[in-house]
Amino acid sequence: MKDKEIEKLIKLEKKRQRxxxxxxxxxxYVSRDVLEVLGSELTNKYAEGYPAxxxxxxxIYSDKIENLAKGRALKLFKLSSKKWAVNVQAxxxxxxxxxxxxxxxxxxxxxxxxxxxxxxxxxxGYKVSATGKFxxxxxxxxxxxxxxxxxERLKDLAKREKPNIIVAGFTAYPRLVxxxxxxxxxxxxxxxxxxDMSHTAGLVAGGVIPSPFLYADVVTTTxxxxxxxxxxxxxxSRIDERELYKKIDRAVFPGLQGGPHLNQIAAVxxxxxxxxxxxxxxxxxxxxxxxxxxxxxxxxLGWRIVSGGTDTHLALVDxxxxxxxxxxxxxxxxxxxxxIIVNKNTIPGExxxxxxxxxxxxxxxxxxTRGKKEKDMIKIAQKIDKILRG
Ligand code: DSN
Numbered sequence: 001m002k003d004k005e006i007e008k009l010i011k012l013e014k015k016r017q018r019x020x021x022x023x024x025x026x027x028x029y030v031s032r033d034v035l036e037v038l039g040s041e042l043t044n045k046y047a048e049g050y051p052a053x054x055x056x057x058x059x060i061y062s063d064k065i066e067n068l069a070k071g072r073a074l075k076l077f078k079l080s081s082k083k084w085a086v087n088v089q090a091x092x093x094x095x096x097x098x099x100x101x102x103x104x105x106x107x108x109x110x111x112x113x114x115x116x117x118x119x120x121x122x123x124x125g126y127k128v129s130a131t132g133k134f135x136x137x138x139x140x141x142x143x144x145x146x147x148x149x150x151x152e153r154l155k156d157l158a159k160r161e162k163p164n165i166i167v168a169g170f171t172a173y174p175r176l177v178x179x180x181x182x183x184x185x186x187x188x189x190x191x192x193x194x195x196d197m198s199h200t201a202g203l204v205a206g207g208v209i210p211s212p213f214l215y216a217d218v219v220t221t222t223x224x225x226x227x228x229x230x231x232x233x234x235x236x237s238r239i240d241e242r243e244l245y246k247k248i249d250r251a252v253f254p255g256l257q258g259g260p261h262l263n264q265i266a267a268v269x270x271x272x273x274x275x276x277x278x279x280x281x282x283x284x285x286x287x288x289x290x291x292x293x294x295x296x297x298x299x300x301l302g303w304r305i306v307s308g309g310t311d312t313h314l315a316l317v318d319x320x321x322x323x324x325x326x327x328x329x330x331x332x333x334x335x336x337x338x339x340i341i342v343n344k345n346t347i348p349g350e351x352x353x354x355x356x357x358x359x360x361x362x363x364x365x366x367x368x369t370r371g372k373k374e375k376d377m378i379k380i381a382q383k384i385d386k387i388l389r390g
Contacts, residue, residue, distance in 0.1 A: 017029075019339065020339050020340065020341050021339060021340045021341065021367060021380060021383075022341050022366040022367060023340060023341060023342045023362040023363055023364070023366070023367065023380075024341055024342065024343055024361075024363065024366065025171075025172075025199065025225075025313060025314035025343075025361050025362065025363025025364075025365065026171070026198075026199065026222075026224075026225045026363070026365075027224075027225070027363075027365070027366050028224060028225060028226065028227075028228045028365045028366050028369055029228070029366055029369045029370065030224075030228060030229060030230060030267075030271070031228075031270075031271075031274060033270050033274070034229060034230055034267045034270050034271055034274075037230075037263060037266045037267040037270050038230050038263050038264065038267045039263070040263055040266070042062075042065070042262040042263040042266050043261070043262070043263040045058070045059070045062055045262050046259045047059050047062040047066070047259055047260055047262055048253065048254075048258055048259045048260075049253065050066070050089075050249060050253070051063040051066050051067050062262055065262060065265060065266045065269065066088060066089075066260070066262075066265055068269050069088045069265050069266070069268050069269035069272065070086050070088055072269055072272035072273060072276075073086045073088060073234050073236070073268075073272055074086055075272075075276065076205050076272050076275055076276055077204065077205060077211065077213060077236070078211075078213075079213060079236065082239065083238065083239055084213070084236055084237070084238060084239060085236070085237050085239050085244075085245035086234055086235065086236045086237075087099075087234070087235040087237075087245070087248055087249055087252050088232075088234055088260075088265050088268060089252050089253060089257065089260040089265065090220075090232070090233040090234075090235055090252055090257070091232065091233070091257060091261060091264070092222060092231055092232060092233050093121075093123070093196075093198050093220065093221075093222035093233050094122070094123045094129075095233070095252075095256055095257065096220045096221075096222075096233035096234070096235050096252075097121075097123040097124070097131065097167075097169075097194075097196060097220055098123060098130060098131060098251075098256060099235060099248060099251040099252045099255065099256055100165075100194055100218050100220060100235060100248060100251070101131060101134075101135060101165065102251040102255050102256065103244070103247035103248040103249075103250065103251035103255070104164070104165060104192055104218070104244065104247060104248070105135055105164040105165050106164070107134055107135065108134075108135065108136065109135055109136065109163075109164040109165075110135065110136045110137070110138060110161060110162070110163040110164050110165075111124070111125040111131060111135045111136070111137050111138070111163060111164070111165055111167065112125070112137075112138040112139070112140065112157065112158060112161065112163035112165070112166045112167065112191070113125045113137065113138075113139060113140070113166075113167035113169065114139065114140055114141065114149075114167070114168075114169070114170055114173070115139035115140065115141045116139075116346065116354075117141075117346040117347075117348070117350040117354075118140075118141035118142045118173075118346075118348045119142070119170045119171060119172040119173035119316075119348070120139070120167075120169070120170060120171065121169060121170070121171045121196065121198075123196075124137075124139075124167045124169060124196070125137025125138070125139060125167075126139075138157060138161045138163055140153065140154045140157055141153075141348065142173075142307075142348045144348065144349050146307065147306050147307035147308075147348045148175050148307055149173070149175075149177065149178075151178065151181045151185070154185055155184075155185045155188065158185050158186070158188065158189035158191065159188060159189055161189075162189050162190060162191070163189065163191045164191060164192065165191055165192040165193075165194055166182065166185065166186045166189070166191045166192070166193055166194070167194050167195075167196055168182045168193065168194070168195045168196070168212070168216075169194070169195060169196025169197065169198065169220070170196075170199060171198070171199060172314070172316055172345050172346075172361050174291075174295075174306065174307060174309070174310035174311065174312055174314050174315050174316060175307055175310070175311050175312070176209060176210065176311045176312070177195075177212070179193075179195065179210065179212045179214070179215040179216065180214075180215055182195075182215065183215035183216075186217075192217045192218060192244075193215060193216050193217050193218075194216065194217065194218040194219070194220065195212035195215075195216040195218070195219045195220070196219075196220045196221070197212055197219055197220070197221045198220065198221050198222040198225055198233075199225055199226065199312070199313070199314065200226060200312055200313070201221040201222075201223075201225070201226060201227050202225065202226025202227040202228060202275065202280075202284055202287070202313075202365065203226055203284050203287065203288065203312060203313060205227065205275050205280070205284065206275075206280060206281045206283065206284020206285065206287075207281060207284070208281075208284045208285050208287075208288055209288075209311070209312065213236070216236075216238070217237065217238050217242075217244060218235065218236065218237045218238070218244060218248070219235075219236040219237075220233060220234070220235050220236075221233065221234050223268050223271060225365060226284070226287065226313055226365045227271060227275060228271060228274070228275070228280075228283075228365070228369060229267060229268055229270075229271030229272075229274075229275075230264050230267035230268060230271065231264070232261070232264040232265070232267070232268050234268070235248055235252070283368060283369070286368050286373065287313045287364050287365050287368045288310075288311070288312060288313060288364075289374060290364040290367070290368050290372060290373070290374065290376075290377045291310050291312060291313050291314060291315060291362075291363065291364040292309065292310060293374045293377040293378060293381075294315065294362065294364060294377040294380060294381050295309050295310050295315040295362075296309065297377065297378050297381035297382070298315075298317060298381045298384065298385065301381060301382070301385040302323075302385075303317050303318075303319070303322065303323055303385070304317070304318040304321070304322020304323065305317060305318070306318055306347050306348060306359065313363050313364050313365050314361060314362065314363040314364075315361075315362055315363075316345060316347055316359050316360070316361055316362075317331075317359055317360050317361075317362060318347050318358055318359045319331040319358065319359055319360055319388065320347075320352065320357075320358035320359065321358060323388070324388070324389065326388055327344075327352060327356050327357070327358065328344030328345055328346075328352075328356065328357040328358055328359050328360050329344045329355065329356040329357075330356075331344070331359075331360050331388055332344040332360055334387055334388060334390075335360075335384065335387055335388070338383070338387045340380070340383065340384060340387065342360045342361065342362050343360065343361050344356070344357055344359070344360055344361075345357055345359050345360055345361035346358065346359070347359040362384075364377070367380075
């Protein structure tokens with residue numbers, strides 16, 4: 001590489017990644033193939049529009065790549081192309097969610113999503129996000145006692161507020177989601193049901209947690225978390241007389257974006273093929289086993305785990321109230337100094353600030369990719385305990 005400064009920084013980052021225990025629940029390590037595709041000549045091409053309807057010439061291979069990615073996305077999640085459409089152009093999760101609202105919810109309409117402090121995402125209507133500024137946002141949360149979604153309160157809220165769309169999606173919710181209940185609530189309030197499965201998509205693809213596709217109108221996901229791909233996103237929508245897919249396609253392009261990132265789309269296609277393998281199914285199962293073991297061992301060592309455990313790839317540790325009065329920032333900084341990377345996280349009923357909240361979020365997707373098993377999780381939990389108490 002001629003650019004020595006960037007080359008050096010990439011080398012250092014590679015070394016950093018290899019030298020740490022990575023428990024960031026939303027990160028993972030992609031294959032050599034995915035890296036190769038990302039760094040390919042596909043980055044040179046403009047392909048504004050959709051296959052067979054491009055605004056530029058020279059898109060013969062772009063069309064093939066985009067169609068391949070779409071076909072594989074439907075196949076991975078066992079969806080019929082007669083019943084489901086998929087858009088593969090959104091640059092990442094936030095623009096994907098924004099595109100769904102832009103396509104389906106009139107400006108000033110109402111979005112209902114999980115509050116950020118209880119485990120939602122900025123784009124589920126949080127006040128500082130465009131999604132909380134352009135639309136009226138109603139936020140639901142978890143039951144303070146069980147720390148699980150309070151479906152009864154959600155139902156009352158939805159009936160009262162009549163949102164245009166209900167988002168069942170989470171970045172820090174460790175439990176399984178009852179999508180059937182969400183469907184009933186959406187039907188009772190006349191709302192679309194959108195599932196943002198960014199965190200758990202890989203677990204759905206691996207068949208180790210229930211799929212939302214039976215109940216949702218729209219499903220969004222990033223591709224770089226448990227799916228173990230490049231930074232990108234997929235938007236699935238049910239095909240019926242409402243023609244949601246047309247509205248969503250128009251919202252992605254030309255509504256929000258110009259040319260799609262073809263190198264990302266091709267890398268997503270490569271990831272989707274990898275995720276169809278038996279090895280990937282085994283991986284998805286191990287991710288959950290590892291998370292359960294990690295959470296249980298921390299619990300045994302005296303740390304309070306939000307909601308008492310996990311059903312997925314992540315757990316929330318209450319280091320403040322349930323631990324030794326260590327804030328999330330202090331915990332995350334201490335761990336980083338000792339080579340364990342986590343993120344500080346708010347917990348339900350948060351009393352501190354998001355910059356220095358009461359807990360940390362830990363996840364097992366990345367370390368499971370590196371071959372870690374149950375015995376390693378026990379060691380990691382013991383190491384965390386020692387570092388935090390030290
Ligand atoms: N930042 C992602 C996460 O860590 O969950 C969501 O965008």
